[in-house]
Amino acid sequence: MLRRLLLRAPTSYRQASHTYYFAPQLSARVPPPAAHSLSITRFLCSSSSSQVPNGTSVEQVEDDVNLSASPPAATISIDRSGLYNSPEHSHEPSPDSELIKHLKSIIKFRGGPISVAEYMEEVLTNPKAGFYINRDVFGAEGDFITSPEVSQMFGEMIGVWAMCLWEQMGQPNKVNLVELGPGRGTLMADLLRGASKFKHFVQSLNIHMVECSPTLQKLQYSNLKCEEENNTDGTVDKKTISLLAGAPVTWHAALEQVPSGVPTIIIAHEFYDALPVHQFQKASHGWCEKMVDLAEDSTFRFVLSPQPTPATLYLMKRCKWAATEELAKLDQIEVCPKSMEFTQTIAKRISSDGGGALIIDYGLNAVISDSLQAIRKHKFVNILDDPGSADLSAYVDFASIRRSAEEVSGDVSVHGPITQSQLLGALGINFRVEALLQNCTDEQAESLRTGYWRLVGEGEAPFWEGPEEQVPIGMGTRYLAMAIVNKRQGVPVPF
């Protein structure tokens, strides 16, 4: 089922995004030729019924310590008898990349395996060679596609949410609008274009992009149509302004660097799923942490830690938040300390400065079992295969986000999760798509309809008449939305 979903994943493209909010015209961003490319969203890792292990080869972990020796690649037997003069040395191992050398050196230097979380963090965000650091990984030419890249309507609806919260905050004159992990900056660009007519709102904005990748920061700068402007206060420093809304934009490597003391609206779309997870497996002698080690042939392999690791403290914390019956069903558990820490930083900030945060991601309102997955060029691959060349992501544990926020502050309230379909529906996506459909070409209408389905639909689009392998698959119920707000703001729309 997993493979089938993957192969049937559609290519869908963003609709023209130079329209103004509630303006029904579409400008002509022509969809790129779609016929032969597959674009997958990262949620497709799961079947509809359960948490599904994916690229992890479970056989590689045995119920004992340091037992796994098999390399990750599957064996394929080839009949070479009909080949003329077949090359004798066709399986030369490729030289190790910088990141692989680095990972191996950490394991050797430590004299033992590293946690899956440390592996994931290095693979994604190692400052020299991490997956996100040096390239654009999104879209048909990249490795996967996300909702803001599917349709301009996504960013526009998040803009509606932000404006509603700003109203509930009493329309403050200054607001920090923070996006965590903004990718190409598409969500923020569509939000600003959509909101640009609401002058009082956009004039209040100071935009803060929290992004670890210098390459993506540059892309965001360009997509937000940024320019340098002289400061009006007489200082020599220049400030960066997005011409989409005339709002100042600043980049930060961490949320803590965003200046405090100003009411804050935080958006985190597909950010939490990139945070490193620790994996635990039930063994005969209790829960053991799954680690990444080097086999004798110098390939990566999974092993189980023989004794409790520091991350066991987080496992214990997470288990305390779960019901005994929930835990009894599981023989693997993922915990994400970084998600807990980020949530607490967000909750503290909102508690002291006012405002709220919207978190949208794929995940569950429950303990996550085994969800870590690797995607390269729109295909699932083994987690240990050529690290740094594939995206790694894991399901988001929304129940843990709620508990983390509530634990750190009594001044915030947590709402949801609700489905993405409920969120976007309540924010008016149906009206928006109708308005856009009023004035567009047939090709744009097709793209709008498939984009709409992918954002709010569930499963394969019933209206699809195109090639079977490109049928749009809805992510409306697989993505969830949760809000954390300062209690002063009341209940955020539409929770």
Ligand SMILES: C[S@@+](CC[C@H](N)C(=O)[O-])C[C@H]1O[C@@H](n2cnc3c(N)ncnc32)[C@H](O)[C@@H]1O
């Ligand atoms: C899956 S992408 C999502 C991008 C975007 N939100 C979207 O929906 O298209 C994850 C983003 O988070 C950034 N990121 C990952 N880990 C980060 C970290 N620890 N700090 C800051 N940014 C991070 C990545 O560089 C990337 O921009």
